[in-house]
Amino acid sequence: MNFASDNWAGAAPAVMSALTRHNSGxxxxxxxxxxxxRISEKFNEIxxxxxxxxxxxxxxxxxxxxxxxxxxxxxxxxxxxxxHIQVDECNCPEFMTGGGKLAGIAGxxxxxxxxxxxxAMAAYPDGVVHHGQVATVSISQATESGTIYTLEEIAAIKxxxxxxxxxxxxxxxxxxxxxxxxxxxxxxxxxxxxxDVLSFGAxxxxxxxxxxxxxxxxxxxxxxxxxxxxxxxxxxxSRFVAAQLDGYFEDDTWLAAAGHANEMAAxxxxxxxxxxxxxxxxxxxxxxxxxxxxxxxxxxxxxGAKLYExxxxxxxxxxxxxxxxxxxxxxxxxxxxxxxxxxxxxxxxEAA
Ligand SMILES: Cc1ncc(COP(=O)(O)O)c(C=O)c1O
Numbered sequence: 011m012n013f014a015s016d017n018w019a020g021a022a023p024a025v026m027s028a029l030t031r032h033n034s035g036x037x038x039x040x041x042x043x044x045x046x047x048r049i050s051e052k053f054n055e056i057x058x059x060x061x062x063x064x065x066x067x068x069x070x071x072x073x074x075x076x077x078x079x080x081x082x083x084x085x086x087x088x089x090x091x092x093x094h095i096q097v098d099e100c101n102c103p104e105f106m107t108g109g110g111k112l113a114g115i116a117g118x119x120x121x122x123x124x125x126x127x128x129x130a131m132a133a134y135p136d137g138v139v140h141h142g143q144v145a146t147v148s149i150s151q152a153t154e155s156g157t158i159y160t161l162e163e164i165a166a167i168k169x170x171x172x173x174x175x176x177x178x179x180x181x182x183x184x185x186x187x188x189x190x191x192x193x194x195x196x197x198x199x200x201x202x203x204x205x206d207v208l209s210f211g212a213x214x215x216x217x218x219x220x221x222x223x224x225x226x227x228x229x230x231x232x233x234x235x236x237x238x239x240x241x242x243x244x245x246x247x248s249r250f251v252a253a254q255l256d257g258y259f260e261d262d263t264w265l266a267a268a269g270h271a272n273e274m275a276a277x278x279x280x281x282x283x284x285x286x287x288x289x290x291x292x293x294x295x296x297x298x299x300x301x302x303x304x305x306x307x308x309x310x311x312x313x314g315a316k317l318y319e320x321x322x323x324x325x326x327x328x329x330x331x332x333x334x335x336x337x338x339x340x341x342x343x344x345x346x347x348x349x350x351x352x353x354x355x356x357x358x359x360e361a362a
Contacts, residue, residue, distance in 0.1 A: 011315040011350050011357075013278075013340035015214075016184075016296060018316070021254070022216030022267055022344050028257025029218070032249060041065070041248040049252040052259055053210075053224060058197040062231035063210075064223045065251040066243040069183045070099040072209035072221045074106035077146055078237050079207065079223075079230060080177050081107040085145030086134050088113050090122050092154045092323065094181055106241060111142055118324065119291055120155025121163065124170040131174050147171040150181040151199065152188040155290070156275075156297030161194060161203050168204025177230070178204055183211035183221075186268035187295035201226035212258050216267045216344050220254040267344035271296035274342040274351055281355040285362060290322050290329060290337050298340040301331050302358070307338060309361035315354060 012018055021029075037043040046065070053063040066072050073095050077087055085107060089095055091114030095103045104110055113133075115126045127147060134141045149167060152158050159167075164178075171178050180200065182188070185208070189199055200208055207230065210222040223238075225231035238244050245251060258264045272295055279293040282300045290299035299320060302310075310317065322330055322337035331337050 011313065011353050013342065014316040014318065015341045016271065016343040017214050019343040019345035021218040022257070022263060024260055024263040025217050025254050025257040028253045028260065029250060032253035032256065037249045039246045039248070040244055043249040043252070045249045045252040045256065049255045053222070056196050057200065057224065057226070058195065059201065059226070060228060062225040062228040062234070064234055064238055065245065065248060066221050066223060066238065067219045069094070069181070069209060069211050069213065069221050070102050071241060071243050072223050073181050074099060074102040075234070075237050075241055075243065076179050076207045076209055076223045077103050077110065077148065078106040079234050080146045081110055082143055082145045084142035085110045086113050086142050087111070087146045087148060088115060088127055088130050089148040090114065090120060090150070090153070091116055092120060093148060093150055094154060094183065095148055110145060116324065119157045120153030121157060121159060122149065122167065124166045127167060127170045144174045144176045146177055146179055148179040148181060150183070152184040152295035152297070156293060156295050156299060157291050158188045158191050158294040161192065161198055164199070164203035164205065172204070177206035180205045180208045182208050183214055184295055185211055186215045186264045187272055190265055190268045190272055191294050206230065212255060212264065214343070215264055215271070217254040217258055220251045220258065268296070270344055271342045271346060274346040277351045278340060278342070278354065281351065282358070285359055288329065290325055296342045299337055300340065301329070301335050301337050304334055304336045306358055306361040307336050310354065310357050313357045315357065
């Protein structure tokens with residue numbers, strides 16, 4: 011019963027066998043190998059246009075370097091206040107952007123709205139040197155609350171960003187989970203909706219360490235190679251990142267893995283609700299935030315379940331945990347089994 015995080019899972023079998031398959035012999039280093047070229051081509055195919063793709067090792071590096079590509083003197087980066095770039099990256103975006111400022115925007119369901127974004131950007135009018143200047147807007151898809159922006163919501167946020175001529179970044183640490191839920195194409199969920207640069211996450215969904223920064227305007231990526239190298243993310247044995255992605259894309263492993271993780275999350279949420287419980291936010295990807303009795307949480311921990319207590323910020327009073335309740339975070343992955351889900355729900359009902 012391990013629901014601690016999708017990055018607690020191992021690597022998917024297809025990824026591991028691709029690593030072994032591509033391990034023999036020699037290949038040019040630093041991303042100049044034929045496999046890196048082939049996987050870069052694959053990104054063009056997946057996104058239905060020519061993209062500039064750069065492999066990095068972590069989601070924090072992908073986000074921070076992507077934002078650094080659009081840095082400006084006195085630049086301000088706008089995102090939800092709970093965004094990973096705001097709370098979980100140890101000021102890496104500020105560091106990589108050379109002192110960029112992160113402006114957090116509150117918003118229900120882990121999402122920013124065009125109105126909230128417009129108001130936040132209004133505090134930084136063009137031409138007022140004292141306040142700094144708008145630089146980038148960043149959204150997470152799926153969000154840190156396990157919800158998903160619709161294509162219309164992304165396009166509306168882009169319109170607001172466009173009104174101030176700033177690019178839109180998407181933190182896609184759980185890109186595949188969101189994609190499977192929306193049932194659209196990768197192109198629809200990104201550049202067709204106005205995304206300029208994407209942190210394409212694969213680690214959480216079955217790779218070992220494989221993330222990519224994808225620019226939809228290759229011109230914007232002109233100097234990115236230098237940012238990545240300076241940031242310490244140009245791998246000498248880059249072929250092994252490409253190898254992971256080869257296994258990841260093979261036979262649509264990535265979509266199957268995300269579909270399975272989402273399905274397990276939906277079953278957990280249904281089970282909680284069937285027992286009269288509730289979740290803090292809608293379960294739209296592979297994260298579930300159940301609100302349980304504290305004694306149920308204790309029983310789950312005693313039974314060996316791994317899951318975290320979570321700050322239930324911004325919830326309306328009819329949803330927020332009562333005195334004897336606790337909000338938890340559970341994350342499913344390709345490795346979550348139906349038996350894990352059943353075992354969890356059994357402990358929950360016994361401790362009801
Ligand atoms: C929304 C989001 N973005 C990015 C990341 C990437 O983080 P890391 O640098 O740990 O790979 C995570 C991981 O928890 C995440 O949840």
